[in-house]
Amino acid sequence: MAPFCLLFDLDGTLIDSDPVHFAAFNEVLSEHGRSIDLETYRMKIMGAANPTIAAALFPDKTEEEGLAIVDRKEALFRERVSELEPTPGIEALIEWSDREGVLRAIVTNAPRANAEQMLEGSGLKRHFSTIVIGVELERGKPDPLPYETGLKLLGGSASHAMAFEDSLSGVKSASAAGLTTVGLRTSLEDEHLTGAGADLVVSDFRDPQLLSRLEERLAAARGNTGVSA
Template sequence: MPITTFLFDLDGTLTDTDPLHHKAFNTIVARWGRSIDIDYYKTHIMGFPNNLIFDHLFPGMPPEEYLPLADEKERLFRAQLDAEIPPTPGIEALLAHIARIGGRSAVVTNAPRANAELMLKALRLEGRFDALVIGDELARGKPDPLPYLTALELLGSNPLEAVAFEDSSSGVKAASAAGLFTFGMLGGLDEERLKAAGASAAIRDFTAPALWERIGAG
């Protein structure tokens, strides 16, 4: 079946924002004399929704106490964004391919809507996708497959004619659990960790020959 539906994670997939998130989290936890190393970030933060992140960071802290911290962390992240940030190489060519074949696309992210909209604007990709699915606005975010199943429903598609792109274990688990052929984006995690989470293949960016072969444009 031809691939006509393309589902993209945002942070770490369409652009590399992990250093900005890592710095913002460390600003928060420094008040408790703590710091987050890169391995903890990759294992317990990357790709997860804020409720799970803060539950793990502050066991036993009630939501009414950690939610303001989560909101502050996101403000710290947004304050670091420049007016324009570099997209992952090859995305323009891939979006042009999607338009050429009359395909459909969506961004599927655990980022808050304010973050996602600001990032897409800074990437100059605002309005280039058919849907924006926000995990926090659903009953369950990634690693649950619900965000990807929701995107497929919104686009009137099914897993057999779709591919997903994810850079985190949480995101890869969500996409693969939804039955999607999932490209793990190399960067934050190596190929071994991406495939252990369920990635079908690992690529560096959207210029990878394996991607174009999969979608029948190689």
Template sequence: MLKALLFDLDGTLADTDPLHLLAWREALAPYGLEVDPAFYRARISGRLNPEIVRDLLGLEGVEAARLIAAKEARFRELARGLKPTPGLPELLAKAKEKGLLWGVVTNAPKENALHVLKALGLRPPLLVLAEEVGRGKPDPLPYRVALRRLGVAPEEALAFEDSPSGVKSAVGAGIPTYGLLTGHEAEALREAGARGVFRDFREALGLL
């Protein structure tokens, strides 16, 4: 029996990836890196910031923190007037009617997550931040923490993700997971373990 819905944040609740791409493009340009959509999908999407700058630039410590802070401040400047992914309000309303729990599980830094949720007018009963649980997606730990806090079994939840990294995290926690085609190809999401893909949440209403 379905008891809970779990959502990724960026690229899932709202199509924020174009804004992240632009912010990363500006942040990495001084280092001679050109960030196009293919590069973003392959090297950045779904990963934790410290991993990204360590992988791309070999940076750690103070310089890495400074770069990340500047990039995220720029993202928040860009992320005003956000709109939810089509069908999300209807899906959440239907979930409320059915008495389902819901929550957000994200690799995003806390300040960004709160900024995006406020911009969308959303107050999830549960917010699990990878930076607070100690490991980020694709590790299943953030989703395991979400299940534990909600008191539901993996098979009693559904997860919605937009990146292969996120899908692997939720599937690794045993949760039936669906992919949103906001940034990655259907094949990549299915290969990561998604049992189905949707263009937006209007196509997911039939799940409830």
């Protein structure tokens, strides 16, 4: 029987990082006489891979030039990692998954340097040995490949797994991979998350609906109930 697995996005899901990303983007963009508003960030930038972001923000520059500017933003973001906190309730969810023998992985479009520093600074690194970096694959989110890769590394299957996401590209990626997807409303409204494919939307990992759904799915996966997994 395939193990039951939980796959987590990082930015805005495991860690409340989007306000710091948004500020860093605007600081770097100001050097080029540009800016983005919060709505543009949430709908078009948040959760996207850096090549996609560079093309969206700097269509008048070469790919190399655009990526260099985005890399400058990432360096600025890493200087501020100490400002970040884990999303409320994640520690309790990790403890629950340990008790139940549920496997975990991180699936992110963040550069590896960002991911490693965020996990180290937040104290979450020791809980995750499997980390999938979308930009290191042939295709990142919103393609399903990052989540398919995470499942393969864990030895799991989409029917015995749940994903946690906060961005449109992330929800689309997880849903396209066939996972039941929980959207966190850390930045987006419910209708945006459900419109992208989220099966459930919660404020954070403390939401009572979440534990109920997890226990239901786990029982179904283990054949302890008639509910379909």
